[in-house]
Amino acid sequence: MDILTSLVENNDGTFLLGGYAQTGVAGSIKKDSKINDYVAIKISVEGEELWKKTVCSNGEDLLKKVIETRDGGYLMGGYL
Template sequence: MQVLQLDEKGEIIWKENYDFSDRDVLSTIIKSNDDTYVIGGFIEKKSKSGQKNCNYMLFKINNKGEKLWDNELKSQANDILRKVIETRDGGYLLSGTRKKKGSSDFLVIKLKDKDKPPTEKINIEAFPNPAQSYTNVIINYEYSYGTATLYDLNGRMIKSEKIDGSRTIPIDLSGLPQGIYIIAIDTDVQKDGIKIMKN
């Protein structure tokens, strides 16, 4: 992967190469709240058997292009990272797809940033928000069972489903009009709610 920083005239300030594997693909870059850059993509590696797998790769650089840390999220599938966002608690939410044995699924992963001081814990988050056809509710604590219920702003229940300890709950918004909705998460540990905007 190659990253360049340009001035307002398009002149190169610095240029750095970051080599992780034979095939590195950069797909997303964000400027973090601490004036650093978090860069995400996927890398292709061969296993001992010769099979090729793709893994999420995330790394952080300072404003001079110096690498601060990197994190390869290894798996036995083809994981293609599409997007990274910084969460309110200073961590990162990674989203993309996982392809394995002919099937393809969403893959969402939450990471902490070890360089940032701990902040007040947020019990639940939603990504994307605003959303179009779906969102994922991220539950940031351990639980055993519960329900996820979608309400409109009038308090009318649209749908409800049981949840069984999963930390990522996909919520289908297709077929609903634009507007603001509330997702209530009621588990054996606690109750939480979050507003979702559909656009």
């Protein structure tokens, strides 16, 4: 993750880190062409990665906020 934009302590004591990361663009003419993708990483209290999810579109994706919902799910908000 290149830029951390959100940190949530979950009800079960774990943490959710949200932000965005630069990734290479497949099939790009420019070798160094990069775009941003949403990244969410759930970690334990000890800092162990439990899971990682990436969300991307064909353009710049800038995740601004992640929140835990009442049913234990997550909402991700930002720009696509």
